[in-house]
Structures are given as structure tokens and as C-alpha cells.
Amino acid sequence: METIYLLFNEANVFPTLAMTAIVAYWMLMIVGVVGMDTLDIDIDVDPGVDIDLDLDVAPEVEVDTGGSVLDAGGADIELDGGGGSSNAGNSPLRPLVEFLYMSDVPVVIVGTALMLGFWISNVTLNLLFNPTGSFALSLLWFVPNCIVALLVARVVVIPAAAIGRKSAPEDRGRLKMVGLKGTVKTDKVTERFGQMEVKPDNEPEITLNIRVAAGHRLTKGDVAKIISYNHEDGTFLVEQTKWENN
Numbered sequence: 001m002e003t004i005y006l007l008f009n010e011a012n013v014f015p016t017l018a019m020t021a022i023v024a025y026w027m028l029m030i031v032g033v034v035g036m037d038t039l040d041i042d043i044d045v046d047p048g049v050d051i052d053l054d055l056d057v058a059p060e061v062e063v064d065t066g067g068s069v070l071d072a073g074g075a076d077i078e079l080d081g082g083g084g085s086s087n088a089g090n091s092p093l094r095p096l097v098e099f100l101y102m103s104d105v106p107v108v109i110v111g112t113a114l115m116l117g118f119w120i121s122n123v124t125l126n127l128l129f130n131p132t133g134s135f136a137l138s139l140l141w142f143v144p145n146c147i148v149a150l151l152v153a154r155v156v157v158i159p160a161a162a163i164g165r166k167s168a169p170e171d172r173g174r175l176k177m178v179g180l181k182g183t184v185k186t187d188k189v190t191e192r193f194g195q196m197e198v199k200p201d202n203e204p205e206i207t208l209n210i211r212v213a214a215g216h217r218l219t220k221g222d223v224a225k226i227i228s229y230n231h232e233d234g235t236f237l238v239e240q241t242k243w244e245n246n
Contacts, residue, residue, distance in 0.1 A: 006123065009126075009133030010138075011134060012122060015123070019116065022116075100114075100150070100153055101157050104161040105157045114153045115149070117153055121145040121149065125145070129141075179226060180225070181224065182223070183223060184224055185197050185220065186220060188220070189212050189217065190212065194218065196238065210237070211235050211237055211238070224240055224241065226238050
């Protein structure tokens, strides 16, 4: 009973509920009810910081604010440094994305590691310094909890990042992928944003960061063909095509 009180008193209840929801998600994934791509969150940090969250929300609303585009309808969020530049060095998210290896590790794993670190830190500090379980006093630990969460997540995702890099497109001979076809995964593909899934012969299906030529645009589910590879930013230029019958 003391443990239950500790975890669910007012000082710990919100992190505990969040951690409970995450554990429930992983349990559902283990039994096959949901998949790791249920939230369909993809991050492309080369060269910009592109974040696509496919949450199947409607209606579609697109807001263009200079260097940032918000498209909610299976929400696409593209963040640049401003002024229309695709230089990720100007983006405040770039250091965080790189620190947590978010271009190599599924966001759901990073999020789980962050919440785990925050929860452990919050419960521990309240146990040591807040025996009465005061919510107001627990707010003093918020910044330390965030720091611990970042450090825990960094350590946890390192092995997953190493695995992710081994299966990355650069290890598969990028130029040899020219001519392959795949299905657009993001809600849109523009000159600065987009991803698609392809399946090279005798290899697992992989996700590539893609772009289209000026004036062109693809949408989710379209079939695209790789026509060139950009060594500077690690993206593939594609054009719309169709599946050919064998």
C-alpha cells in the first residue's frame, strides 16, 4: 500500500499515469493489437528538421508561416530555421534531435526512454525530499527531472541507434537505388520534405528521405520512382510513376 500511495500521490500521479499509458501501449504492441508505427512519427534531420506525425486527424488544415509549415490532416510539421531556408543549423530542435539519435531511432522508443527517466527521477526525488507528497514542492524537481530524462534516454537509445545506422540507406549503396519504386509515406512530398518506403531486392523494406522537383508535389499513397541521389543532403529526387505489371 505504501508503494501505491507513493506512486499515485499528488506529487507523482501525473508521471505515473503517463508511464502507465506507455506500458499499456507496449503491452498492446506485444500482443499485436498495435504496431510501433501506429503513431507514424518520422523525423528527417538531413538537411532540415522535418517531423511528420500521421495521426489520422481531420479535417485538413495547412498553415504556412514563412519557414514553418503546419499541415494537420494526418499532421505534417516541417520546421526550418526561418526565412525559408532549409539549413537545420538554424533550427532549435536540431541539437535535441541529434542528442537523442531521433533520425536513427523510432520516436516511440525515444519517448518511452524520456518518460522512464523523468518518472524514475520524479519518484526518487519526492521519496527523498518530499515525504508529504506535496504537488507544489514536486514542481521544484521539474528541471532536474528533465535533465535526468535526457541523460537516461541518451544512454538507452545508443544501442538502438547503432542498429538503425547499420540498416540505413547509406549502407545499401544509394546510387544503386536509382530506378527503384516505392510508396509515399508522408502526407505530402515537396522540395524540402517527404519520405517513402521502398523494398530493394532481397532486402527489408526501408524508408527514404525524398524530394520532388520545383512545382511538383506528391501525396500519401502515390507511387514514386527514384531518379537521382543528392550527396549533399542525403535525399533522393523522385517523380510520380505507377506500378508496372510483371
